[in-house]
Amino acid sequence: MPPQPHAAVLQFTQLLSATRRGARLARLLTVEQLVQWGWPRDSERVEAAEVVVAELAANAVVHGRLPGRGFRLGLMLLPDSRLRIEVTDPRGDRLPAACPVADEDGRGLVIVDALTDGWGVLPYPPSGKTVWAEVSPARGRA
Secondary structure (H helix, E strand, O other): OOOOOOOOOOOEEEOOOOOOOHHHHHHHHHHHHHOOOOOOOHHHHHHHHHHHHHHHHHHHHHHHOOOOOOOOEEEEEEEOEEEEEEEEOOOOOOOOOOOOOOOOOHHHHHHHHHHHHOOEEEEEEEOEEEEEEEEEEOOOOO
């Protein structure tokens, strides 16, 4: 049986252009949304989420881009206070490595792995993928 989606307490979703500007906007929107949810702007947890979104959005722009298609940023505050970050792009045929390596193309996922409690990839039919990561409350006071 496939894993069931989490019931989110708070949720934010935004479609963005698959450009550097779109990736930067994803990072900025994440910080502003977390502050709106009551998290201190300078907390460790907000900073971790900002870096994770920056890396996943950059990957969506560089590796998941198709002409004329954007990417989607999703933020969910789960009932146990974990933050789930999801970045969906149209390139389901280009999956990130399950075990990130610290080479020229894999540093971003090494950072994501270090700052999160876990991350992974899910198919997004008909042809895309969602890369998700979760940041726990232990990353700093929310």
